[in-house]
Amino acid sequence: MAQPTTSTPLAQEQSKHLQKSLGRFDILLLVVAAVISIEVLGQVSGFGGETFTWTLILAVTFMVPYGLIFAETGGAFTEEGGVYVWTKMAFGRVVAAITSLFTWVTQPVWVGGAMAFVAVETWSEYVGHVEAGSVGDYIFKLLFIWITVSSAIVSLKHGKWLPSLGAILKVVFLTFFILVTLAYGVQHGFNGLDLGFFAPTLAGFLGVTPLLLFSFLGFESGNSAAGEMKNPAKDVPISVARSSMIAAASYLLPILAILLVVPLDQITGIGGLFGAISTVYTVFGPAADAMLAVSAVV
Template sequence: MDTFLDEQRSRLRQSLRRTDVVFFLLCTLVGLDTIGGVAAKGPEGLTWMVILAVVFFLPYGMLVAELGTAFPVEGGPYVWTKLAFGRVVAGVNQVLYWLTNPVWIGGSLTIIALTTFRTFFVDLDTVGTYVFGLVFIWAGVLAVVASLRVGKWIPTAGALARIVLLGFFTVSVIVYGARNGLQPLDGGHLVPTYVGFVALVPFIIFNFVGFELPTAATEEMNDPQRTVPFAILRSGVASLLLYGGPIVGILLVVPAEVAIGPTAISPMGIASTDPMASYE
């Protein structure tokens, strides 16, 4: 078995540079589907984001950076768990970790992609909906199984798309504010509450996970002991800016009674009279 593993590892090629890992992490950490949900709870969303950045995001990034540099081997979290608790626990951990991906890709991500396509391009019937979903899911699967030499460009393109989109949104808010003025943030709404904790913390924690993903390919990085902490630091700071900028922008231009009053803003930015719209 060891001979087989050594043979397989000898075929690995170091094709991930520092910038590749930074873009990989940005594509992983920055999601567009939860920004509206956080902003819909008003300024309190910013407070919880800062709190979780300190008590969760920062130590989580430091932990992964330490493990990624201390054990720069292919497999990342599986290897770390195996070294600490054995193969059985590592296998269970990896299965549970993996299960979230088909649920996310085949669920919310496919629904968002389908809704976007039907809204801006062509409406689809029942058959077309299933065909689109299957093509989208299998395209994602093929992107994952492709060699990193080729597949690394997919998260790089995703990261650049996020930077351009959220950057354009932030600039648009600045232009709008210069022309029409901005509303001040109510300090009273910055105070964290239990209701805000229940509604916001799952969103924000979901946004703040993903640092460990590139460590599964540590032996395919150039100088992993420097690349891992370099990428985690820069992607972490960039993620906070890419999340915080649009959320602050929404709070500055959308009236408070719309954002957190009876007419809530859904995660997709569409006004709704349903007060639970921000949680759907």
């Protein structure tokens, strides 16, 4: 059954210029890049063992159903535009415009605020010092923002490589970190964790849930570029299913690894993640500082 045409004549004309260059693996990487937020791992781990418990609960009760919804929707309605098009088909242009606003309004704040500051702080701490408020600080942040913006507005035939590379590096980094943590634990032992340590509390729920829910968002983002996918009806559902499993593991396993090696009172924001990294990388001996610098750049 053919899908109803909801786009204007101008939109249909412009869509002819879209190049269908996204295969199944490309879609998988785009979704992984959107859903996995490494920077939040240290922050949520500061709530202790219940972070792992709430992450597991939310992965089962929120991430999986959420991913299934957009796997079905993305495979059934494959027009360029994703959430905007789906909402317009159901409720009209006004509601679709408001939905798009709420969907994307956090991105400028996230990229220009949190991520830009995390990037410059990480670079300054582990690669080369950048004085806060200096000309170099502003140049670094502006370059970070505009590289991100440029990768989002160019054709995905070329622009897909930046988020795809980011997704690959995220997964490689987290996998390497987990393996090194296991090696460190074998040599030095792990923190003593009992079942009571993982007991969930209301305070932990209120502190962890907003961060995790925001981090889990992104499964619907791929269909914004459905017009550039080779076969969205078949590739989107499979890619979303696979990316949801990768995302769940990429949150649960590193959080557990951080809890195993870093004392709770030392887990604070981005410092919690790099505190864990600097601790476990001592297994490399004199090369530990170099390994830490490479991980910071990644």
